[in-house]
Amino acid sequence: MTAESPAPEPRPPIGDGPDLPGPDLSAPDPASVFGRLFDDHAGPLHAYLARRVGDQTADDLVSETFLVALRQRHTYDPARAGVRPWLYGIASNLLRRHARREARGWRARARMVGADRAQDESPEVRTTERVTAQQQVRRLAGALAALEPGDRDVLLLTSWGRLSATEVAQALGIPVGTVHSRLHRVRRWLQTHGSVATSGVEDSDA
Amino acid sequence: MREVDRAGMRQVWTEDELDRALAGLYAEIETDQRGLAGVRENLVAAAEGLAQRRLDVVGTGAVESGTAGSGTAESGAVKSGTAGSGTAGVSADETRTADGDTLVGTAADSGVVPIGERARRRRPLRRWLAAAAVVAVLASGGVVAQTVLFSPDTATARAREALTGAAEIAARAEDPVLADGQYRYLATHAWWLRTTTADERGFSYLNENLIETWIPADPDDEWLLRRRETGNRKWVKGTEAEARAAGAPIEESPWPEQRAKGGAFTGNAPEHGNWQFPGPEFLAGLPADPGRLYERLRRDSGGGKQVLVYAADALRSGTVPAAVRANLLRALAHLPGLDVTDDAANLDGRRGVALGVSEDRERQEIILDPGTGEVIGERKVSDSLWAGVPKGTVTSYSAVTTAVVDGIGVTPAR
Numbered sequence: 278m279t280a281e282s283p284a285p286e287p288r289p290p291i292g293d294g295p296d297l298p299g300p301d302l303s304a305p306d307p308a309s310v311f312g313r314l315f316d317d318h319a320g321p322l323h324a325y326l327a328r329r330v331g332d333q334t335a336d337d338l339v340s341e342t343f344l345v346a347l348r349q350r351h352t353y354d355p356a357r358a359g360v361r362p363w364l365y366g367i368a369s370n371l372l373r374r375h376a377r378r379e380a381r382g383w384r385a386r387a388r389m390v391g392a393d394r395a396q397d398e399s400p401e402v403r404t405t406e407r408v409t410a411q412q413q414v415r416r417l418a419g420a421l422a423a424l425e426p427g428d429r430d431v432l433l434l435t436s437w438g439r440l441s442a443t444e445v446a447q448a449l450g451i452p453v454g455t456v457h458s459r460l461h462r463v464r465r466w467l468q469t470h471g472s473v474a475t476s477g478v479e480d481s482d483a
Numbered sequence: 484m485r486e487v488d489r490a491g492m493r494q495v496w497t498e499d500e501l502d503r504a505l506a507g508l509y510a511e512i513e514t515d516q517r518g519l520a521g522v523r524e525n526l527v528a529a530a531e532g533l534a535q536r537r538l539d540v541v542g543t544g545a546v547e548s549g550t551a552g553s554g555t556a557e558s559g560a561v562k563s564g565t566a567g568s569g570t571a572g573v574s575a576d577e578t579r580t581a582d583g584d585t586l587v588g589t590a591a592d593s594g595v596v597p598i599g600e601r602a603r604r605r606r607p608l609r610r611w612l613a614a615a616a617v618v619a620v621l622a623s624g625g626v627v628a629q630t631v632l633f634s635p636d637t638a639t640a641r642a643r644e645a646l647t648g649a650a651e652i653a654a655r656a657e658d659p660v661l662a663d664g665q666y667r668y669l670a671t672h673a674w675w676l677r678t679t680t681a682d683e684r685g686f687s688y689l690n691e692n693l694i695e696t697w698i699p700a701d702p703d704d705e706w707l708l709r710r711r712e713t714g715n716r717k718w719v720k721g722t723e724a725e726a727r728a729a730g731a732p733i734e735e736s737p738w739p740e741q742r743a744k745g746g747a748f749t750g751n752a753p754e755h756g757n758w759q760f761p762g763p764e765f766l767a768g769l770p771a772d773p774g775r776l777y778e779r780l781r782r783d784s785g786g787g788k789q790v791l792v793y794a795a796d797a798l799r800s801g802t803v804p805a806a807v808r809a810n811l812l813r814a815l816a817h818l819p820g821l822d823v824t825d826d827a828a829n830l831d832g833r834r835g836v837a838l839g840v841s842e843d844r845e846r847q848e849i850i851l852d853p854g855t856g857e858v859i860g861e862r863k864v865s866d867s868l869w870a871g872v873p874k875g876t877v878t879s880y881s882a883v884t885t886a887v888v889d890g891i892g893v894t895p896a897r
Binding site: 307308310311312315316319320323324327328332336339340343344347416417418421432436437439461464465467468 | 496497498500501502504505506508509515516518519522523525526527529530531533685844
């Protein structure tokens with residue numbers, strides 16, 4: 278659960294949530310500050326990155342993100358952004374270098390899902406009107422491959438990273454209005470053209 | 484719900500469906516976060532190095548590289564920091580050696596270990612650990628997923644109480660017996676959120692759907708499905724007048740009536756059944772033990788709120804015998820974080836107890852009729868302001884009623 282969860286927490290994560298002030302990262306004891314920062318944010322960040330570029334690259338990216346954060350801690354302004362969007366922003370920038378590989382992964386995913394599922398004894402087909410899970414995944418993966426990296430960031434930071442529009446704006450250094458309009462445009466595009474985008478994908482089990 | 488136009492060529496996802504697809508994509512990745520312990524050590528070592536303004540004291544073993552130069556870390560940090568932007572920025576001195584092997588600055592620059600090198604050394608071990616970790620998770624539940632970090636291990640006491648009570652009643656219920664020519668009638672009355680756009684403006688409304696299914700006594704015989712939109716709308720974002728003025732499409736094409744043997748309306752019903760098509764073979768294969776049944780649900784659905792969705796799919800299918808329904812309710816008592824979220828939920832005029840899980844900024848609920856032990860519907864409630872939909876908004880709900888009728892296409896007397 279995120280910090281929005283009503284579940285009791287032993288202590289609030291530092292700088293997580295729009296209403297909490299960001300931590301002072303310039304404190305004289307960076308080891309303690311960053312240790313705690315890591316404990317609060319590394320897990321979810323890793324999960325987010327693993328979904329985008331795989332488990333192992335995620336390890337490296339988490340490491341890089343925090344090391345970049347450590348080096349740039351004096352540039353962090355708690356008054357301007359929460360620490361979570363700040364970290365996700367650093368990670369998003371680092372992720373850019375993997376954008377082509379990520380897109381390759383999505384395309385491979387779009388082709389592979391059918392094969393994966395053929396051996397699966399528990400096909401996750403929803404109700405009669407719904408497309409099968411594998412078709413959904415294939416379509417969506419193919420469509421994500423076709424997105425501009427900036428659009429993909431906005432979509433996935435929102436959907437997987439659970440950042441609010443304001444936080445996405447802080448993370449990517451773009452206006453909130455841009456986040457809204459991008460998100461809106463991307464979602465509409467995925468809703469209406471997701472299937473078109475994958476039509477060119479070779480379908481081994483078609 | 485997928486929307487298909489008359490030609491069946493254009494497929495459009497609803498907001499709900501897109502969210503579901505996004506949530507499901509790569510959700511099966513079980514991240515192995517054990518590697519993070521090493522990453523943390525490295526980070527703290529680097530931070531300590533900064534604090535002490537020395538690089539060579541860090542003889543902890545966490546820093547494997549001996550290449551750090553003699554310059555101070557502080558100067559490295561200053562040198563590589565970007566200008567005082569409040570937003571994230573990555574300075575230009577990060578270099579990439581090859582796909583996946585990335586260096587953050589250089590060791591001399593920041594006192595930081597080259598990550599690619601460290602990761603490369605670690606990987607053979609990590610592969611093994613990853614395999615071992617899966618076993619460990621299954622054996623002990625020991626590796627705590629981030630999403631359940633602060634959640635209880637099971638449903639709350641109130642939720643368990645509600646489920647147990649409903650299960651007891653459900654277990655005593657008698658399954659309807661169909662005479663020749665009779666059908667089980669299933670009506671799903673649903674309000675689903677739909678978003679429509681014109682230019683750059685988006686409008687959202689809850690759209691009322693009525694889905695009727697006739698299930699024959701022999702489930703292999705022909706089923707009938709009718710679906711229509713009633714035209715009733717509750718506007719969540721914008722008004723109908725505004726949407727029409729902007730030219731946003733609102734009306735959808737009517738749905739054709741569908742008939743199919745075995746209920747395979749779109750040809751995607753799996754041969755051996757599943758939670759959405761719980762045929763006799765599928766039901767017979769479910770564990771009788773509630774704990775194991777929960778595990779099965781969790782595995783098939785992906786866990787979390789999807790557990791509720793899958794259980795509800797089966798429970799409202801009209802084809803699950805009373806004993807299995809009771810067991811499913813007991814299984815849900817194992818769902819972490821499940822709580823009573825509204826003990827007087829009103830669904831189409833029927834009162835029920837809402838049990839829900841909050842996840843991904845929304846709350847997934849199923850509504851139980853405590854008097855009959857039946858699942859009478861589902862709700863989804865926005866748990867935060869998201870995509871312009873205010874917190875607390877019911878973003879979808881469906882109510883289910885069942886009856887026995889005397890023929891295919893015959894509706895029960897009201």
